Amino acid sequence: MDLKPLQHFLSLAETLHFGRASAACHISPSTLSRSIQQLEDKLGVSLFKRDNRSVNLTSEGIKFEKYAREALVQWSAIRNELMAESKELKGEISVYCSVTASYSFLYDILRRFRHRYPSIEIKLHTGDPDSAIDLVTSGKEDIAISARPDQLPTEIRFHSIGLSPLVFIGPASGEIETPQSLNDWSRTPMILSEKGIGRKRVDRWFTAKSVKPRIYAQVAGNEAIVSMVSLGLGIGVVPQIVLDNSPLSDKVQILDIKPWLAAYDVGLCVLEKKLKSPLIQAFWELL
Amino acid sequence: MDLKPLQHFLSLAETLHFGRASAACHISPSTLSRSIQQLEDKLGVSLFKRDNRSVNLTSEGIKFEKYAREALVQWSAIRNELMAESKELKGEISVYCSVTASYSFLYDILRRFRHRYPSIEIKLHTGDPDSAIDLVTSGKEDIAISARPDQLPTEIRFHSIGLSPLVFIGPASGEIETPQSLNDWSRTPMILSEKGIGRKRVDRWFTAKSVKPRIYAQVAGNEAIVSMVSLGLGIGVVPQIVLDNSPLSDKVQILDIKPWLAAYDVGLCVLEKKLKSPLIQAFWELL
DNA sequence: CAGGTTATTGCGTAAAATGATATATTTGCA
DNA sequence: TGCAAATATATCATTTTACGCAATAACCTG
Numbered sequence: 001m002d003l004k005p006l007q008h009f010l011s012l013a014e015t016l017h018f019g020r021a022s023a024a025c026h027i028s029p030s031t032l033s034r035s036i037q038q039l040e041d042k043l044g045v046s047l048f049k050r051d052n053r054s055v056n057l058t059s060e061g062i063k064f065e066k067y068a069r070e071a072l073v074q075w076s077a078i079r080n081e082l083m084a085e086s087k088e089l090k091g092e093i094s095v096y097c098s099v100t101a102s103y104s105f106l107y108d109i110l111r112r113f114r115h116r117y118p119s120i121e122i123k124l125h126t127g128d129p130d131s132a133i134d135l136v137t138s139g140k141e142d143i144a145i146s147a148r149p150d151q152l153p154t155e156i157r158f159h160s161i162g163l164s165p166l167v168f169i170g171p172a173s174g175e176i177e178t179p180q181s182l183n184d185w186s187r188t189p190m191i192l193s194e195k196g197i198g199r200k201r202v203d204r205w206f207t208a209k210s211v212k213p214r215i216y217a218q219v220a221g222n223e224a225i226v227s228m229v230s231l232g233l234g235i236g237v238v239p240q241i242v243l244d245n246s247p248l249s250d251k252v253q254i255l256d257i258k259p260w261l262a263a264y265d266v267g268l269c270v271l272e273k274k275l276k277s278p279l280i281q282a283f284w285e286l287l
Numbered sequence: 288m289d290l291k292p293l294q295h296f297l298s299l300a301e302t303l304h305f306g307r308a309s310a311a312c313h314i315s316p317s318t319l320s321r322s323i324q325q326l327e328d329k330l331g332v333s334l335f336k337r338d339n340r341s342v343n344l345t346s347e348g349i350k351f352e353k354y355a356r357e358a359l360v361q362w363s364a365i366r367n368e369l370m371a372e373s374k375e376l377k378g379e380i381s382v383y384c385s386v387t388a389s390y391s392f393l394y395d396i397l398r399r400f401r402h403r404y405p406s407i408e409i410k411l412h413t414g415d416p417d418s419a420i421d422l423v424t425s426g427k428e429d430i431a432i433s434a435r436p437d438q439l440p441t442e443i444r445f446h447s448i449g450l451s452p453l454v455f456i457g458p459a460s461g462e463i464e465t466p467q468s469l470n471d472w473s474r475t476p477m478i479l480s481e482k483g484i485g486r487k488r489v490d491r492w493f494t495a496k497s498v499k500p501r502i503y504a505q506v507a508g509n510e511a512i513v514s515m516v517s518l519g520l521g522i523g524v525v526p527q528i529v530l531d532n533s534p535l536s537d538k539v540q541i542l543d544i545k546p547w548l549a550a551y552d553v554g555l556c557v558l559e560k561k562l563k564s565p566l567i568q569a570f571w572e573l574l
Numbered sequence: 575c576a577g578g579t580t581a582t583t584g585c586g587t588a589a590a591a592t593g594a595t596a597t598a599t600t601t602g603c604a
Numbered sequence: 605t606g607c608a609a610a611t612a613t614a615t616c617a618t619t620t621t622a623c624g625c626a627a628t629a630a631c632c633t634g
Contacts, residue, residue: 339611
């Protein structure tokens, strides 16, 4: 029972473009090409009319599209029906994320999942966001919430759930002026993550501006940055989502500094292999 | 798009017996066992309740049975619809059989096929029935009509279309008496195939009876046997189907000689591999 | 006609399926 | 109770299939 070819077909029918469709399916163009060819062989008709520059559904392809959608819906339906009946998808899923994420993104997801699969236990672990990918890769956690790293390991599947701008913040009191000139920058004390995606982006930003920042403190955890900035120790860089969920958000202000830093692409990570497990797959399909 | 697991499931749901179900699917029991396990993994529920002695559908299995049937029907339907629309399943299929078979069994099959797929050309070759299996195995012919040999090559799929008794015949004039005693047998001239399944069965029959027959002629082709017998040269052994289609059938008579020879199991042969081809598959599914 | 884009195809590698054999557990019968 | 038969599953070696990279060929655009 393998319905991947149907998904491939539908993806290609939507995009009419092998490159984009294959990317959407997380496969290579050649695999997609052959997947379609096999379908066509089994059906005995060609589903797409394609020259080297364009792709279009044939009349048979249009008919098959209906079938493919229905077939996938029905499979999904029987799957859910059976799972629902034996409410025993007993087991547990471990989820790792930062404290902030547990307040914001995670809440809705877990509520839905809990409602749908009440017998599945979720073990929630919070900690350093920068460890998230490693913990998933090594299999210590099933799922993690993390910002998408610049290059995603191939064995990781990522599902974006939102963008959060990376913003400069200063104390609300205004006791530290927004830096303008290069000179300002070299005088203003900075409070930065000691590592991680955010730190890398900030470093690149400074390099592009040819500024050597005066680093006052390097800390672990965005929440700590907010604390220190609110105390007037310097200006910092945090994802806006952290501010939205911080009790100190009225003690700091977002600074209008350009160019903007590239936003965080926050989403869920899971090991590709684990998507075969019914539990993990059930979770993933709720997204 | 692989629906084999569904067929496996349905087969097991019918028989509730791994051995018989796997035989029906032309796979080994272990393959069937794993096929079911994989389905259950994907669904997250168990479809059969089985101890080491019995197999039974679970309540989920019963629901899934409905789904499986429908899914197969729908797949078959879209397949036929698409094929029918593009009446171009253009291509050709080569069929090999004996002259007799071309008169009897083949007629109905070809008529249905021609009606369903008018654009497929059928190349019909007639010849020695004993070569049929070899021609299919070597790929020289797509499909052949043949009696099922005592042991079928594993790569050949056989579909029975009828039994034809293997009968002793003598001249209608009665000028040759039906042999009774061992002595009679050693005096009566026999006209036999020089090789082939029929000849083997006859040889075994004589061996079991401890008779050494007096062989008058060994010929190629059952039609030739009928001719010689009708001329009164001896008694022979042919499949009854040959008589039914022979213009000489009133010149010979069937002799009441016991024990009966095992009947021919006549059917179609195809190379397992070729069933993947849409043309061959279309033909095969009409049976 | 040149340059870039894009579906397809060869090919080497990795993963999966398959069937023969072995194992464990249960049932039937003595 | 103990022995034998039956049978679903596990293991392993082999074959088959899938996958992605890189190269190819065909086509559009300027």
